[in-house]
Amino acid sequence: MRRDKKKGKRKKFGSQNKLSLFQKPEMKFGRSCPLSQKNSPVVDYKNLKLLKRYTSDSGKILPSRITAVSQNKQRQLSTAIKRAKVLGLI
Numbered sequence: 859m860r861r862d863k864k865k866g867k868r869k870k871f872g873s874q875n876k877l878s879l880f881q882k883p884e885m886k887f888g889r890s891c892p893l894s895q896k897n898s899p900v901v902d903y904k905n906l907k908l909l910k911r912y913t914s915d916s917g918k919i920l921p922s923r924i925t926a927v928s929q930n931k932q933r934q935l936s937t938a939i940k941r942a943k944v945l946g947l948i
Contacts, residue, residue: 891928893935901934903941909948913939917948 893901899908912920912927912935919939922932942948 889926891926891931893931894928901931901938903938903945903947905938906942906947909935909939909942913948917943 892898899905901908903909912925914920919936922929925932927935939948
């Protein structure tokens, strides 16, 4: 008896099911910047209520990975907080 040989593409062993480390994720889990939206408060050294939200209890500036602030607004926040500290407002 003869075996029938299947003509066609061979399946690669689980190649589609594996996730690669170098593959870009299909869904992004990023959060939008709260200071870049419409009707958001202006970053200013005189706005103490806003600046205190982005500082810790010990007075350190919180990183943007915790607060989800964009890079540009994080720079503005840090300079405003430093100015307020120098002036003695915080």
